[in-house]
Amino acid sequence: MSNFISTSGFLGQFIAGQHRAGRQGDVLKVSDPYDNSLLAEFLTASLDDVNEAFSVAEQAQKSWASKLPSERSAVFHRAAIVMDQYRADIVDLIIRETGGTHTKANAEWAATRAGMMEAAELPMRVEGRIMPINVPGKESRVYRVPLGVVSVISPWNVPLHLSNRSAAPALALGNAVVIKPSEETPICGGLLLAKIYQEAGLPDGLLNVVNGDIPVIGDAFTLHPVARFLSFTGSERAGRAIASRVANSPTLKHIALELGGNSPLLVLDDADIEQAVRAAVMGRFLHQGQVCMSTNRIIVDKNRYEEFTGLFVEHVSRLKFGDPKEADTVIGPLINARQLQAAQALVAQAKASGLRQLLGGEAQGQVLPPHVFAPVPEDSPLAQTELFSPIAQIFISENDRHAVQMANNTSYGLSSAIFSKDEGRALQLSMQIEAGMVHINDITVNDSPFNMFGGVKNSGLGRFNGEWSVASYTEDRWVTIQRTPLQYPF
Structure with a gap:
């Protein structure tokens, strides 16, 4: 690994353009989920660190917002070059910190780079409006202006991409950003991203990262009065707690919540079964199922169930599981022992309830073999659970109406997929599915720059990418010009 990305160069915090240790004094250890080897250890952030991060962000934002659009855009073009230059090192670090396989790590690298290229275009997509107004001699204008400082709380599963998905557009549109990554992935979730942007020439103070214990800095970060917008990606439980705190905080702020999912994949009676099987396997087992859009429920028409299930089990049985550093490994370790125990509890619950197990096996370290x-x-409890593990469940539908009914029988509504050779039929069903995203003849795991991303119901609030980012990270300002003096009544 190059000196540029060596973990020894990360000290836990990145504030005002400097990597440094936190002042709280507690130690945060970062380990490889596969072999538990120590990657790094940091001193955690104090409340003073959090306050300083927001303070320098607030100061730096004012001059950044006044930069020419082309100047802001250039930073992201240079960041993409840095991503290219250090691709192998970045991919390796994603594998070692998240337990992701080569497939997952390369996909995360690509998504992060694509997000940077998207951000490079956003400064040119901010538009104002001239509005009609019924007052003689008056002109009415609406400008789009940056919010100011944006705070980001990112998760551990796809940390580099999901931190950048909020940070890059916010920065491109003239804001400053403070990130609090997951304690599981403080490097990829924040410190590495800050290093990349610093190398790309982002001015100091615009992107700050604090790593600390939630009981110590959680509320201070979430409720900080300087932040005008809070972007959170994580579990529904944590999202609800954050939303409740923000709603009752002294300072109102915008909030976006990208929460859990229970994504269905519908296989209709006219589907290309082999392609549907490949998509279901990819959508379910990518990154051990630790993806919010993961195919959580596979719903197959009764007339194709036996054919689909046989091919699915055959395909899954050939998946290699184990060390994610080996290029052909498909299923690596779960992120930590807690996640493994939760997955094992789900397996035990499924067996105890009499569900038929077609595939399984004992855990090897934190690697759980694929289960079907x-x-x-x-009505199985498993059907209402976001599995977040390499466990697949297959359901039988009686017809299209029943399939849609089952798809909607969840409190979540993030992503979904439909497999059918009849595009019109699938399109009609797509409008009946209660999800923010529906993909016809593709996997549920989809995120593309400039295309809307977001869920409905308990899967969250707000939208990401493209013009939706412009709407999120800027606000309208009404300005009028009265050119003809008015006569006022008093």
């Missing part, structure tokens, strides 16, 4: 249960009853 089928057929799973619609």
Whole structure:
């Protein structure tokens, strides 16, 4: 690994353009999920560190917002060059910190780079409006202006991309950013991203990263009065707690919540079964199922169930699991022992309830082999659980209407997929599915620059990418010009 990305160069915090230790004094250890080897250890942030990060962000933002659009855009073009230059090192670090396989790590690298290229275009997409107004001699204008400082709380599963997905557009549109990554992935989730942007010439103070214990800095970060917008990606439980705190905080702020999912994949009776199987396997087992858009429920028409299930189990049985550093490994370790225990509890619950297990195996370290249960009853507790592990469940639908009913029988509504050779039929069903995103003849795991990303119901609030980012990270300002003096009544 190059000196540029060596973990020894990260000291836990990145504030005002400097890597430094936190002042709280507690130690945060970062380990490889596969072999538990120590990657780094940091001193955690204090409340003073948090306050300083927001203070320098507030100061730096004012001059940044006044930069020419082309000047802001250039930073992101240079960041993409840095991504290219250090691709192998970045991919390796993603594998070692997240436990992701080569497939997942390269996909995360590509998504992060694509987000930077998207951000490079955003400064040119901010538009104002001239509005009609019924007052003689008056002109009415609406400008789009940056919010100011944006705070980002990112998760551990796809940390580099999901931190950048909020930070890059916010910065491109003239804001400053403070990131609090997950304690599991403080490097990829923040410190590495800050290093890349610093190398790309982003001015000091615009992107700050604090790593600390939630009981110590959680509320201070979430409720900080300087931040005008809070972007959170994580569990529904944590999202609800954050939303409740923000709603009752002294300072109102915009908030975006990208929460859990229970994504269905519908296989209709006219589907290309082999392609549907490949998509279901990819959508379910990518990154051990630790993806919010992961295919959580596979719903197959009764006339194709036996064919689909046989091919699915055969395909899954060939997946290599184990060391994610080996290029052909498909399923690596779960992020920590807590996640493994939760997955094992789900398996035990499924067995205890009498579900038919078609594939399974004992954990090897934190690596859980792929599990398949089928057929799973619609009222099974498993059906309402975001599995976040390499466990697949297959359901049988009686017809299209029943398939849609099952797809919507969840409190979540993030992503979904439909497989059918009849595009019109699938399109009609797509409008009946209660999800923010529906993909026809593709996997549920989709995120593309300039295309809307977001869910409905308990999957969250707000939208990411493209013009939706412009709407999120800027606000309208109404300005009028009265050119003809008015006569006022008093």
